[in-house]
Amino acid sequence: MFDIQEELKKLPDKPGVYIMKDANGIVIYVGKAVVLKNRVRQYFHQSANHPPKVQAMVAKISEFEYIITDSEVEALMLECNLIKKYKPKYNILLKDDKHYPYIKVTMNEEYPRILKTRRVEKDGAKYFGPYSSGFAVNDAIDTLKKLFPIKTCNRKLPNDIGKFRPCLNYHLKKCLGPCQGEVNKNEYHEMMRKICSFLSGQYDEILNDLKAQMEEAAEQLEFEKAAQIRNKISSMTQLSEKQKVLSTDGQDRDVIGFSRDATDLCIQVFFVRNGRVIGREHYIFEGEGDEEIGYSLSTFIKQFYNNVQFIPSEIVIQNEIEDSETISQWLTEKRGHKVSIRVPVRGELVRLVKMVSQNAEVSLKLFKDRLKRVDNVNEEGINQLMKLLELEQRPRRIEAYDISNTGSSEIVASMVVFIDGKPARQEYRKFKMKSVEQQNDYASMQETLYRRLSRAKKEKEENIEKPKFSDLPDLILVDGGFGHVSAAQQIADEFEYRLVIAGMAKDSRHRTKSLVYNGKEYELSAYMPLLRLITEIQDETHRVAVDYNRTLRAKRYTHSELDEIEGVGETRKKALLKHFKSLAAIKKADIAQLMEVQGINEKVAIKIYNYFRNK
Template sequence: MANPATYRPAPGEIPTDPGVYRFRDEHGRIIYVGKAKNLRSRLNSYFANPATLLPKTHAMVHHAASVQWTIVGSELEALQLEYTWIKEFAPRYNLAFRDDKTYPYLAVSMSEKFPRVQVMRGERRKGTRYFGPYTAGAIRETMDTLLRVFPVRSCSVGVLRRAERSGRPCLLGYIDKCAAPCVGRISVEEHKDLAQDFCDFMGGEAKRFISTLEKKMAAAVAELDYEQAARLRDDIIALKKVFERNAVVLTEDTNADIFAVEQDELEAAVQVFYVRGGRIRGQRGWVVEKVEDATDAQLWEHLMQQVYGGEDAEQGAIPRQILVPELPTNHEELAQWLAGLRQGKVSIKVPQRGEKAALMDTVQANARQAMILHKSRRAGDLTTRSLALQELQEALELPMPLLRIECYDISHVQGTNVVASMVVVEDGLAKKSEYRKFAINGDAAIDDTASMYDVITRRFRNYLAEKELRAQAVGTSGEIAAGLERHDGGAGALVHAGGLALDVVADPGGEIDEMAAQTPKSKFAYPPNLVVVDGGVPQVNAASRALADLGITDVAVVGLAKRLEEVWVPESDFPVILPRSSEGLYLLQRIRDEAHRFAITFHRAKRGKAMTASILDTVPGLGAAKQKTLLAHFGSLKKVRAASLEELGQAKGIGPVLAQAIHNTVAAQEKEQPQAPAVNMTTGEILD
């Protein structure tokens, strides 16, 4: 771990202006982004006595290897720049949200051609409106009730396509719980309007729809159309049933989000109630990791940025009022920023008395309960992961914590279709976005050790190349710092050097902030602390040799042998034996099994493609499109083999040269194939 004193700025070097600061690790990765009204005062607090720092802050400053800052003109600019960089670089020590996915939501996929109403859990999708959460029973009843009034499509994609092909709607279309846009009963635009009405009703405009239906019912009665009046009456009852599920808690013109928090030294459980039209329209919860020793006011400021500035924030999701237990720092600038996003006035207030304060107490009780529930669930999970990582570090005698582990596995069938997998675990959790797969050919596919050497070499050679590109970009920015060609006349400039465009920001001392350099994003991320290979001594030595040949000495290598689950280290005659009940051994087994699963999946896909290969694939110049045209012309590969040069040339897109290549390839294959001997089917005797 780094000593903060080694990279602490010199006294007086940090300015007292407002700005944004970044902490980086030894690989140049941004691990924390923050803003400050006074940069000197804020940054000096990180280099105070380590005993006074919170555990998360202590871990961050010791993980970092450098700190940089950028001066801006105002606190509002700092707020906007901080948010932009947090979304761009996703620093691991900034507030990390773990969404409460316990309850289902009623979702309307407005981005589809035919919007679909469905019950959804998990991460939110762009272009989809969400309402809830509900209990499992209530959401089905609500959806079933509303579909009789708003018959929006609720079927899957497969059912929709089948109905479009057959020209017959599904069962819901026959019982009038779907408007059946798939068979043209209503147009695409009419169906979208119907879905929008569904969203408007769920968003708090229930009285408008109920009033409209009541007028239609009265008109039907006046015309003595009692059947239509009865149907409208049933629709009104259905809408009122859904509408009355939420009790009126505030005046009908109240649109507000009400927040509360329950916290300890390390984490905070946040709850929010969404009030629209005076009714509670939804509830959501988060658990936030507190990274630094911040006040409650600073915590609320960060939360506002995350909640209303995230990618899943919907259009119109910001209400007129945001009620919090304590005003965020710089709440005036924050309200101004939110007003720009909403395109309307936004007020941030602390309710003091009355109905809003009473509802705040209810939200606080929910936050308290969520914190209790989170701690009870977290006790086993987080403790187990931390224990496993600590056991591995101690057993392998490694100097650094195992923040990132990569595991590699080779998969093949008797030396054919050789592939490899790389799975990544960070902080004991799988990071599937950084999984990689490798196809292995040539001499590298001779055996497992050659394959392992090839894979490790390719992975870390890419890392070194990307590291060199970043270094060149930083070097270029430093060389051109004295001769900037400014296009905006302000603090920022667009610099052109050798074809590389750098969006730079002035930092202390007049240097160039290389963080903003628009360099290509890394494909292989950052090097792990530990490489795990599936195998014993040969595979471990091959991986270790590959790293040594590349000059990489700070990455540990171990192998997990399947037979006795022994942990092998390079150049050792004896394995490291972990107890069978060891959490560290369980973690290695889970990583190894995940790498094996990922490799097998890729191997099967590659083998499947190889099994469907055709002789036409070997014809030079004959691509997939022309193969399809050729087979469509002749009807089968057998007829292609029997065709003459003139007949081949008559196919669309097949010229004389390509026809000759096809004829030569097919004829060569027929000569190589041995002729099967004739056999007497009665006696089994081979005939001459």
């Protein structure tokens, strides 16, 4: 029998890796530590304020083991390999460990070629990339083949010179024909050097050379040749424009930014080579939105660079990470040259990080939009809701309520309706408090529900043809905890309605955390479809309440003395101000002058005149 408390006492004060297992012996988490004794014990401290995900993990730990290493860098390397091996449930997992494509120029050969590859080797060839897709590489190689008459076959030169007939590319003048021994090796290498310069982002030399050739051909009246060179210039310009210029220092770097919401995290990487973006990639981590971002970025960087073939000299990140020095040392050893990790605070790099973060935000939104288009997503959330709260019937109609106020003014409430897991905006309602004059969320919630339920009762008693409140909810969700649920339940009991009422509770960062129901709090981190559904409902309810509050505030701040005059509405007020230009001029006008304004008759003119004279 594994005694956790006894085993904690045996932990050494050395660096290493710890492996957490559940009751079935399955690895559920792998982590590294500078001091194993301190790090592992933190998980089991009674007073530890762990996030929900860590709490859920600790509850499932039945045993643990550890491996001592000589240094933190060794621990980091071992951690990466073990995560890749076991794919633990509670680690942030980089599901996509694909090898990105590169363009390889075989400068180690006497007659170099241009190839697509997914492996970077120390073989004397030059590599350019990574590119975000094989299509992007193929497109670039095809364009280069049109621009330069390069060798594309696999014949081994100079051994095979003169042994074969020239291919079709030779006759079409798409290859210089080094297999026929007609090409000077130095001249061929010079052409390949220009191609490498082009792939490095140095376009000016080649473009200027082509323009000079085009002008020379035109002067010699070789217009067909000039047109061909012109087409090459156009192709080269288009290819160069596909690579966005981000900086002028020409350095290789990866720029990493992120965006997250209550449930999910998106990390975006821009590959910058020689100051130009040649590719980008984003990764969605479902259920990791509430994780500490420094930990998430650190975990991502370790897994990402454990797989890639090329590591740049600089990695620019949006947020500080705890073990940046250790990761930098590990990457330096892996690359063979210095690798720095930095969080910019000013200058051009801050703008780059912001741009990457904005792209991550767009990618996360597109991911969420795709989820919403899948019909069974909210269906699964509702099924989890029924099971978690042990509801007797399926909550087809869900009504959610939230309160918004500005101190003692503009106290409002929103009623948002979801039917079959989807927002029914035509059913939304907004309330402005009538009896509550001071900030009191409980009293405001009670007034709102009282008015809503009394309207339902009245509509049924009077048999109104087009009722707006008669359809009672299968579930009421209130924004808040136990106190809000209790306040709402009192009103339901008063009307003798058997309504299911639950509270939507948030964490310290105002993110949806749990449901409060029947005196219990239900953590949602283990129920991702349900968490997404409740988050969507809570955010929508909050948005409607805040928007209504802002609308009322805007009206109050634009309030005019004209609003106090009977018969002067918004249209007549605008007409008066447009005609007289100012309120002071309206006050001085007589009845005849007031009647000159469109929409102002004698009766209204007299009321306006008397109002200001009496005042």
